[in-house]
Amino acid sequence: MKASRTAFRKVWDKAFVSIVLLLSILSIVPLFLIFFHIFKEGFSSITPGFFVNLPKPVGEPGGGIANALVGSGLLVLVACILALPVGIAVGVFLAEARTNLFSTSVRLSMEVLQGMPSIVIGIIAYLWVVKPMGTFSALSGSVALAIMMLPVIVRTTEETLRLVPRSLKEVSLALGAPYYLTVLRVVLPAGISGIVTGILISVARIAGETAPLLFTAFGNPFMNTNLLKPVNSLPLIIFNYAISPYDDWHALAWGASFVLIVLVLALNLLSKVISHRFRVEF
Amino acid sequence: MTESQARLETKIKTTSLNFYYGAVQALFDVSIDVPAGQVTALIGPSGCGKSTYLRTLNRMNDIIDGTRVEGQVLIDGKNIYSHDTDVVLLRKRIGMVFQKSTPFPKSIFDNIAFGPRIHGVRKRAELNDIVERSLKRSALWDEVKDRMNENAMGLSGGQQQRLCIARALAVDPEILLMDEPASALDPRSTAKVEDLIAELRGSYTIVIVTHNMQQASRVSDYTAFFFEGRIIEFDTTQVIFTHPEEKQTEDYITGRFG
Ligand SMILES: Nc1ncnc2c1ncn2[C@@H]1O[C@H](COP(=O)(O)OP(=O)(O)OP(=O)(O)O)[C@@H](O)[C@H]1O
Ligand SMILES: [Mg+2]
Numbered sequence: 300m301k302a303s304r305t306a307f308r309k310v311w312d313k314a315f316v317s318i319v320l321l322l323s324i325l326s327i328v329p330l331f332l333i334f335f336h337i338f339k340e341g342f343s344s345i346t347p348g349f350f351v352n353l354p355k356p357v358g359e360p361g362g363g364i365a366n367a368l369v370g371s372g373l374l375v376l377v378a379c380i381l382a383l384p385v386g387i388a389v390g391v392f393l394a395e396a397r398t399n400l401f402s403t404s405v406r407l408s409m410e411v412l413q414g415m416p417s418i419v420i421g422i423i424a425y426l427w428v429v430k431p432m433g434t435f436s437a438l439s440g441s442v443a444l445a446i447m448m449l450p451v452i453v454r455t456t457e458e459t460l461r462l463v464p465r466s467l468k469e470v471s472l473a474l475g476a477p478y479y480l481t482v483l484r485v486v487l488p489a490g491i492s493g494i495v496t497g498i499l500i501s502v503a504r505i506a507g508e509t510a511p512l513l514f515t516a517f518g519n520p521f522m523n524t525n526l527l528k529p530v531n532s533l534p535l536i537i538f539n540y541a542i543s544p545y546d547d548w549h550a551l552a553w554g555a556s557f558v559l560i561v562l563v564l565a566l567n568l569l570s571k572v573i574s575h576r577f578r579v580e581f
Numbered sequence: 582m583t584e585s586q587a588r589l590e591t592k593i594k595t596t597s598l599n600f601y602y603g604a605v606q607a608l609f610d611v612s613i614d615v616p617a618g619q620v621t622a623l624i625g626p627s628g629c630g631k632s633t634y635l636r637t638l639n640r641m642n643d644i645i646d647g648t649r650v651e652g653q654v655l656i657d658g659k660n661i662y663s664h665d666t667d668v669v670l671l672r673k674r675i676g677m678v679f680q681k682s683t684p685f686p687k688s689i690f691d692n693i694a695f696g697p698r699i700h701g702v703r704k705r706a707e708l709n710d711i712v713e714r715s716l717k718r719s720a721l722w723d724e725v726k727d728r729m730n731e732n733a734m735g736l737s738g739g740q741q742q743r744l745c746i747a748r749a750l751a752v753d754p755e756i757l758l759m760d761e762p763a764s765a766l767d768p769r770s771t772a773k774v775e776d777l778i779a780e781l782r783g784s785y786t787i788v789i790v791t792h793n794m795q796q797a798s799r800v801s802d803y804t805a806f807f808f809e810g811r812i813i814e815f816d817t818t819q820v821i822f823t824h825p826e827e828k829q830t831e832d833y834i835t836g837r838f839g
Contacts, residue, residue: 467685468644469679470679470685470748471695473639475752
């Protein structure tokens with residue numbers, strides 16, 4: 300009786316471990332399929348011309364994504380300029396503030412914002428920026444992306460700063476440093492790697508967003524660096540080419556997907572390296 | 582109180598000091614006169630309020646939520662809890678060294694120069710001067726003079742603690758508060774820190790918390806014995822360690838409790 304119980308337990312134990320392993324392996328399968336597929340379909344599009352040429356009309360070979368690359372860069376850059384100061388300031392506030400109604404509401408708002416569907420943020424940016432300006436523009440796209448970045452930056456900043464030991468802050472205050480200098484010269488530098496990591500993660504997150512750009516940055520078949528005019532971007536070009544009926548545009552969409560994935564992957568890896576090499580250590 | 586004490590100038594005078602962490606009272610009616618230019622040791626069992634008392638002297642407890650002070654702390658005759666006190670200037674006059682050495686994750690030079698820079702010293706030559714002087718005072722100069730740009734986290738524990746002392750000295754304080762500055766150090770580093778305290782005696786008013794009775798008797802001129810948030814006895818170290826008036830003091834010093 301006892302022996303059979305033990306045997307049963309051992310079998311069950313083995314089965315359990317196998318199931319967990321199997322499911323874990325299954326979970327990485329989609330990722331590899333995606334990589335494989337995008338690599339297979341997209342790699343052939345990748346030529347030097349792909350990066351420097353503008354899109355060409357259907358049937359004309361040699362089209363590229365130069366305008367989308369520049370547009371994405373512009374959108375992300377301006378989104379960073381908008382979101383970083385606010386995000387870091389709010390992160391500092393949440394890490395330093397006493398728990399009260401206000402700080403709790405701010406934290407909660409950031410959580411809600413984080414869960415907000417990106418299409419809704421796109422509509423909001425449309426109402427706030429596109430409508431008043433009377434035109435689609437890179438700026439409105441950046442506003443939408445900045446709103447999406449904000450909660451990520453706030454959260455990573457707060458989490459990193461909470462890791463900075465209170466003793467360090469006390470030393471600074473005890474030396475007669477006013478509070479704001481203590482934050483600027485001690486707390487923020489001590490947490491800088493975490494903050495940079497958060498920025499990279501949030502950039503990686505927004506770089507592939509399409510929905511908030513649909514009715515803000517809108518897309519543009521030409522090269523544009525004017526903030527007040529529509530621009531193209533990688534996700535938009537992928538979207539527009541992918542829904543087109545033409546095979547050579549599909550190929551361009553695959554190529555652009557490939558570039559986008561590599562960029563996002565690189566950002567994620569870089570953030571890993573930074574947070575590993577320069578983590579807050581005391 | 583002995584006669585010799587009465588003749589010394591008082592640097593820090595606390596009168597009927599009560600201190601509360603929220604609803605919990607941690608200090609009860611603490612009144613002592615810390616003499617200028619002397620080393621005053623605070624001793625007593627764990628949790629009796631030594632650190633709390635020390636931190637009321639530079640208003641470090643202000644940054645803890647829900648704390649409250651009653652009574653007065655007079656430094657040079659001026660109540661530091663009055664409304665017109667500039668806490669930043671106050672803390673500049675009062676250096677503090679913590680139990681755990683806490684170098685900033687910056688270079689050795691930048692650690693020492695932190696305070697002077699905050700207080701507006703910009704010229705490199707002047708900073709060099711202050712850094713060298715402070716490190717010499719804390720007997721660390723010879724060990725680090727060739728590695729000023731290395732990260733201070735790479736120093737040994739004892740060196741880190743002397744660095745923290747140098748950093749506190751660099752803003753030219755009048756008072757030095759030390760909370761168990763040697764408790765995490767090996768005997769050799771402890772001896773160095775004690776020598777240092779002896780060196781600094783006279784130039785600074787020093788208040789030091791220690792659990793080590795030998796250390797208290799070696800480095801201090803005056804000793805205050807705390808118990809459960811109250812001052813049981815305050816006198817010259819000699820009196821406290823040879824013929825204390827209170828039975829409790831004697832029991833604690835001889836290791837019968839605490
Ligand atoms: N931040 C705080 N919040 C609430 N209570 C505190 C806080 N810090 C200290 N206390 C309490 O106040 C009392 C005095 O603490 P304090 O740290 O001053 O003791 P101490 O004499 O320095 O002890 P030790 O020798 O262990 O360092 C203790 O009962 C402690 O639990
Ligand atoms: Mg203590």
